[in-house]
Amino acid sequence: MIKINNLCKSFGKNHVLKGVDILIPEGNITAVLGPNGSGKTTILKILLGLVKPDKGNVFWKQRITHGDYSYRNKIGYLPQIARFPENLRVRELFSMIQDIRQQPSDLEPLLDAFKLRPLLNDRLRHLSGGTRQKINTVLTFMFDNDLFILDEPTAGLDPVAMIQLREIIARKQKEGKTILFTTHIMSLVQEMAQQIIFLLDGRIYFQGSVQELQKLHGEHNVERAIARILEVNEHEGVLDSVQPTASTL
Amino acid sequence: MIKTLKYSFYDLARSNWTYLYMLFYLLTALSLLFLSNDLSRVIVSLMNIIIVLTPLIGMMLGTMYYYNTRDFAELLLAQPIQRKSVFLGQYLGLSLSMTLSFLVGLGIPFIIYGVLVSSEVWNFSMLLLVGVLLTLVFAALAFLVAAMFENKIKGFGVAIVVWLSLAVVYDGLFLLAMMLFESYPLENAALGITLLNPIDLSRILIMLKLDISALLGYTGAVFNKFFGTSLGLLVSLGALSLWVLAPLGLFLRVVKHKDF
Numbered sequence: 404m405i406k407i408n409n410l411c412k413s414f415g416k417n418h419v420l421k422g423v424d425i426l427i428p429e430g431n432i433t434a435v436l437g438p439n440g441s442g443k444t445t446i447l448k449i450l451l452g453l454v455k456p457d458k459g460n461v462f463w464k465q466r467i468t469h470g471d472y473s474y475r476n477k478i479g480y481l482p483q484i485a486r487f488p489e490n491l492r493v494r495e496l497f498s499m500i501q502d503i504r505q506q507p508s509d510l511e512p513l514l515d516a517f518k519l520r521p522l523l524n525d526r527l528r529h530l531s532g533g534t535r536q537k538i539n540t541v542l543t544f545m546f547d548n549d550l551f552i553l554d555e556p557t558a559g560l561d562p563v564a565m566i567q568l569r570e571i572i573a574r575k576q577k578e579g580k581t582i583l584f585t586t587h588i589m590s591l592v593q594e595m596a597q598q599i600i601f602l603l604d605g606r607i608y609f610q611g612s613v614q615e616l617q618k619l620h621g622e623h624n625v626e627r628a629i630a631r632i633l634e635v636n637e638h639e640g641v642l643d644s645v646q647p648t649a650s651t652l
Numbered sequence: 653m654i655k656t657l658k659y660s661f662y663d664l665a666r667s668n669w670t671y672l673y674m675l676f677y678l679l680t681a682l683s684l685l686f687l688s689n690d691l692s693r694v695i696v697s698l699m700n701i702i703i704v705l706t707p708l709i710g711m712m713l714g715t716m717y718y719y720n721t722r723d724f725a726e727l728l729l730a731q732p733i734q735r736k737s738v739f740l741g742q743y744l745g746l747s748l749s750m751t752l753s754f755l756v757g758l759g760i761p762f763i764i765y766g767v768l769v770s771s772e773v774w775n776f777s778m779l780l781l782v783g784v785l786l787t788l789v790f791a792a793l794a795f796l797v798a799a800m801f802e803n804k805i806k807g808f809g810v811a812i813v814v815w816l817s818l819a820v821v822y823d824g825l826f827l828l829a830m831m832l833f834e835s836y837p838l839e840n841a842a843l844g845i846t847l848l849n850p851i852d853l854s855r856i857l858i859m860l861k862l863d864i865s866a867l868l869g870y871t872g873a874v875f876n877k878f879f880g881t882s883l884g885l886l887v888s889l890g891a892l893s894l895w896v897l898a899p900l901g902l903f904l905r906v907v908k909h910k911d912f
Contacts, residue, residue: 414911451730454911476732486723488663499659503731542727 404429405450405550405581410459412445419445421605423459427598429549432572432582434592436629437602443585444483446602447552450583451480463550476504479548483555485535489528493519493538496527497545506546513541516567533559540564544571551575553584557591569595589626601629603636653737653744656728660745664717670753673709677757685765691772692862695779698758699858702783703851704819707790710750714794715811717746719804726912739795739907743900747791751784758783778861782854785892789850790815792899799906822849830870839874846871850895857888 405427412420419442427433435443448454450461452468452475461468468474487496501508514520517537522530530538536559543551551572557565572582572595586592592599592613599616601609609616609632613625622628664670680701684694721742728738758780767776794811801807826845830838846852856872860881875884 448912453726453729455909472734473732475730478730480727480730482723482726482730484723487727488659488721488724490663490666491659495659495662499655500731503655503728503733539727 404462404464405583406462407446407450408460408462410446410449410461411457412442412449412454413457419605420456423602423605423607425600425607425610427581427583429581430576430579431597432576432595433584433598433600434596435583435585435600435602436587436592437608438633441602442605443602444554447480447554447583447585450552451475451478476506477549479543479546479551481539481543481551481553481556483558485532485539487527487535487538489526491527492524493527493530494523496538497542500542500545504546508545509547510541510545513545513571516571517541517564533561533564536560537564540568540571544575548580550581550583553582555585555587557586557588589624589629593625599625601632603632608632608636653741656733656738656741657744657748658741660721660742661748664745664749667749669713670749673713673750674753674757677754678760681758681761685761691765691767691770692775695772695775695858696862699779699782699855702779703786703854706754706783706786707819707851708815710787710790711794711797711811711815712808713750714746714791715798715807717742718795718798719807729912735907736904739904743791743795743903747788750787750791754783754787755780775858775862778858782857782892785896786850786854788896789892789899792896792903796899796903796906799903799910818849818851822852826871839878842871842874843878846875847891850892853888853892853895857885857892860884860888 405425407423407425407427410420410423410425411418419440423442423446425446435446437443445454449456450463450468452472455469463474466474491499497510501510514523517540519534519537519541522534527535527538540556540560543553553572556568556572560568569591572584576582584596596613599609599611599613600607601616609619616625616628617623620628620631622631681694681698684697688694688697725738725742729735762776767773793814797811797814798807801810826842830842846856852871856875859872860876863881875888878884879887
């Protein structure tokens with residue numbers, strides 16, 4: 404179980420997270436949703452120790468993650484942007500990460516699934532964005548991790564690769580792994596996620612199952628339900644932003 | 653750390669920049685050696701090139717490399733390794749590849765020329781040592797600057813300014829101060845100020861080794877008088893090593909608290 408307590412983070416004047424509490428049960432697929440700049444990636448990066456929170460704690464497996472690094476040997480992370488050392492070959496990149504992690508890996512079936520085998524000897528700088536994203540996906544899933552953190556995993560993938568990705572995610576969940584992902588593609592959420600965390604303005608607006616979200620706004624379609632939240636909030640948001648300025652006057 | 657070092661080095665060993673840098677020193681050394689038959693003169697000319705150019709190239713390649721590998725560093729930081737290992741590995745990988753290009757580029761022409769059997773072999777070694785130290789100093793400064801400025805344009809700008817101030821502006825200001833305050837005893841102040849500039853230190857180091865008092869300049873002469881040749885060599889070498897460690901330590905501190 405991942406437990407996040409009162410997480411706060413600001414970048415300069417920009418308060419990205421304003422006290423976020425999250426519980427993520429083991430073996431679940433959780434989708435983190437929210438408009439651009441709502442702090443989705445920041446939460447994922449704090450989980451990984453890439454961003455240091457101003458306040459609050461992250462517990463995973465009953466242990467505080469802050470200041471530690473060994474806990475990451477059970478986490479697979481798929482970042483949003485895939486960039487690799489330009490002059491290395493695809494094969495060398497895989498062996499580099501294997502060399503760093505020193506864990507048993509299952510590379511071969513993934514290479515076939517994403518049809519990367521013919522590219523193994525290519526230089527990384529010659530590859531297209533979509534191909535790099537596929538390589539990134541393979542790097543994430545090649546180790547037997549307990550937790551997979553995916554930041555917009557579908558970005559840049561072609562439909563065939565997308566189907567492969569969905570299958571891999573479903574398979575990992577059957578194996579009892581925890582998956583946490585952000586996306587803007589609601590059909591993916593509806594199909595895969597058991598839990599939804601909806602972030603708005605640095606706070607959690609909604610946390611619960613897909614069914615609960617649908618019930619809440621009387622919409623069967625997740626996309627519509629989310630759009631409803633945003634519409635309603637835009638009206639309230641106007642009032643919200645007026646109030647503090649009035650009080651400071 | 654060794655692993656990130658290894659792959660950084662593999663990556664850079666296939667970069668065109670590495671070979672261009674090597675080729676530059678190769679051609680410069682070759683042409684100087686064929687233009688002049690006096691080895692010690694060639695060494696002095698090369699020194700003047702090295703103390704300006706090695707810092708510039710170190711600064712530029714360092715910032716460029718840091719920014720280029722930034723996204724990949726993020727991926728590495730998500731692996732079960734310490735931040736320090738990732739960044740120290742990258743720094744050492746870059747330093748190693750630049751050092752090798754420098755040593756091979758200068759070494760081949762001089763070895764062909766027969767420096768190993770000449771009386772200049774130790775002076776030449778000092779030239780190489782200074783070049784390597786300057787590479788280490790400015791690669792560390794470059795990493796520090798790049799880590800402090802998220803914006804690439806700003807980062808490159810600051811890197812150029814740092815190089816320019818240490819290589820050019822510093823000397824000018826120094827001379828100006830000497831002229832303005834010439835009626836005061838400035839020896840000790842001059843000594844202190846020299847220790848604050850790695851490029852000045854490198855020049856003095858080579859001059860002391862070559863024992864060319866005419867070229868020592870004011871600071872060099874003060875240095876020589878104060879420490880004597882052998883102690884002067886040790887002090888400047890020590891100060892130069894501190895110039896490697898200080899920015900490197902600062903860089904590691906900056907990335908330790910940084911958000912990626």
